[in-house]
Amino acid sequence: MRFELTWRRADGARLPTALWRAGPGYLMMSSGVLGGGFGPRAWVLNAQVPAGYARTDPAAHLRELAAGLGLDGSGVGMLTAAQVSNLVQREDEGVHAAATAGLRVPTWAAAPAGPPRPALPGTINVIVAVPVPLSAAAFVNAVATATEAKAQAVLDAGFAATGTATDAVCIAAPAGRHTERFTGPRSPWGARIARAVHAAVLAGGRGYAAANDGG
Numbered sequence: 467m468r469f470e471l472t473w474r475r476a477d478g479a480r481l482p483t484a485l486w487r488a489g490p491g492y493l494m495m496s497s498g499v500l501g502g503g504f505g506p507r508a509w510v511l512n513a514q515v516p517a518g519y520a521r522t523d524p525a526a527h528l529r530e531l532a533a534g535l536g537l538d539g540s541g542v543g544m545l546t547a548a549q550v551s552n553l554v555q556r557e558d559e560g561v562h563a564a565a566t567a568g569l570r571v572p573t574w575a576a577a578p579a580g581p582p583r584p585a586l587p588g589t590i591n592v593i594v595a596v597p598v599p600l601s602a603a604a605f606v607n608a609v610a611t612a613t614e615a616k617a618q619a620v621l622d623a624g625f626a627a628t629g630t631a632t633d634a635v636c637i638a639a640p641a642g643r644h645t646e647r648f649t650g651p652r653s654p655w656g657a658r659i660a661r662a663v664h665a666a667v668l669a670g671g672r673g674y675a676a677a678n679d680g681g
Contacts, residue, residue, distance in 0.1 A: 467486055467488075467555070467562040467564060467593070467595040467638075468486065469484045469485060469486050469553060469555070469564065470484070470485045470486075470487070471483070471484055471485075471550070471551060471553075472485060472535060474531075474534070476515070476516060477516045477518075479516055481513075481514045481515065481516070481550075482514050482549075482550040482551045483511055483512065483513040483514065483531060483535070483550065484511070484512040484513075484550050484553050484564075484566075485509065485510070485511055485512075485535060485537075486509060486510045486564075486593065486595075487508070487509050487537075488507065488508055488509055488510065488595075488638055489508060490506075490508055491640055491641055492506065492507055492508065492638050492639070492640055492641065493505065493506060493507070493599075493600075493605070493638070493639055493640075493641050494506075494507035494510070494542055494636055494637065494638045494639075495605040495606070495608070495609060495636070495637045496510075496542045496544075496634070496635065496636035496637070497609075497634045497635055497636075498510075498542040498543050498544045498634050498636055499524045499525050499528065499543060499544065499545065499634075500524075500525045500528040500529060500532075500541070500542065500543030500544075501540055501541050501542040501543055502542070504602070504605060505540065506540060506641070507540050507541050507542050507638070508537075508539045508540060508541055509532075509537050509539075509541035509542070510541060510542045510543075510544075510593055510636055510638070511528060511531060511532060511535075511537075511541065511542070511543040511544065512544045512546065512550055512553065512564075512566060512591050512593065513528065513531055513543065513544070513545055513546075513550070514545075514546060514547065514548070514549065514550040514551075515545050515546070515547055516547065517547045519545070519547065524545055525543070527545075528543030528544075528545065529543075531543070542636050544589075544591045544634045544636070545589070546566050546568055546589040546591050547568055547570075547588070547589065548566045548567060548568030548588075548589060548590075548591075548674070549566070549568075549677075550566055552566065552567075552670065552673055552674075552677075553565070553566050553670075554566075554567070554666045554667075554669045554670045554673070555666060556662045556663075556665035556666040556669070557662060558658045558659075558661040558662040558665070559658045560596075560597045560598075560658065561594065561595070561596055561597070561655065561658040561659050561661075561662045562594070562595040562662065563592065563593070563594045563595075563612075563659070563662035563663045563665070563666040564592070564593045564594075564666060565590060565591065565592045565593075565616075565663070565666040565667045565669075565670045566589075566590070566591045566670060567590050567667060567670030567671045567673070567674045568588045568589045568590065568630070568674065569588060569590070569620070569623075569625055569627070569630065569671060569674050569675070570588035570630075571588035571630055571631065572588070572620065572625040572626065572627030572629070572630060573627050573628070573629060573630050573631050574626075574627055574628055575617075575628045575629065588630040588631075588632065589630055589632045589633060589634065590616060590620070590629055590630055590633045590634075590667060590670070591633070591634050591635075592612055592616055592633070592634070592635045592636070592663055592666070592667065593635075593636045593638070594608065594612055594635075594636065594637050594638065594659055594662065594663060595638045595639070596608065596637065596638070596639040596646075596649075596655060596658075596659065597639075597640070598639065598640070598642075598645075598646050598655065599639055599640055599641060599642030599643070599644060599645040599646065600637075600639045600645055600646050600649065600655075601645040601646065601647050603647065604645065604646050604647055604648060604649045604655075605637055605639070605649075607648065607649040607650055607656065608637045608649040608655075608656065608659055609635055609637055610650075611649055611650060611651050611656045611659050611660050611663075612635055612637065612659055612660070612663045613629075613635060614651065614660065615651070615659070615660040615661070615663040615664040615667070616628075616629055616633070616635075616663055616664075616667045617629055618664055619663070619664045619665075619666075619667035619668040619671060620667065620671055622664075622668055622671075623667075623668055623671030623672050623674075623675060624671075624672075624675060625671065625675075637659075
């Protein structure tokens with residue numbers, strides 16, 4: 467999983483976008499605002515936006531960015547106010563994970579009910595590439611495994627939280643007839659997903675804490 471870093475001007479700032487050109491033959495399951503859901507996808511964008519991002523059409527914005535990069539077909543797009551140039555990649559026995567970690571607003575998933583908190587930037591985006599075909603159920607299980615590993619890494623990085631309220635995830639695997647059925651954290655491929663995601667998010671979280679990068 468090789469990312470290209472491109473730059474653009476927005477609101478007077480020079481902002482990066484990380485692009486993975488997966489190419490044809492991939493299935494992806496994602497919660498991204500562009501290309502979310504499950505199906506064939508050929509690329510993944512992780513675009514940095516200003517901390518005061520105010521557009522109400524993020525999917526359209528990501529389509530504009532994709533077109534500007536010459537991308538066509540279906541892909542996945544994510545946004546973050548974290549420093550995309552600090553994207554962290556880790557590999558574990560063939561599984562690749564990439565993460566950008568913005569922890570300005572660390573959050574417990576099951577926070578007590580109460581008045582809504584002010585909307586502030588803060589997002590952890592996780593992208594995982596598995597080198598073997600997965601069944602549909604294994605894709606869902608991989609999302610759960612990656613999310614559990616992310617939460618563990620956030621805690622291990624010193625934040626009293628499981629993530630942020632706007633985190634996104636993308637799982638990518640080649641299409642194929644002979645699919646892996648299990649990706650829970652104690653299955654062979656699930657364990658690799660968990661370790662790779664944990665390592666990437668832990669490094670990103672520690673880097674965020676050290677730099678306090680604002681996203």
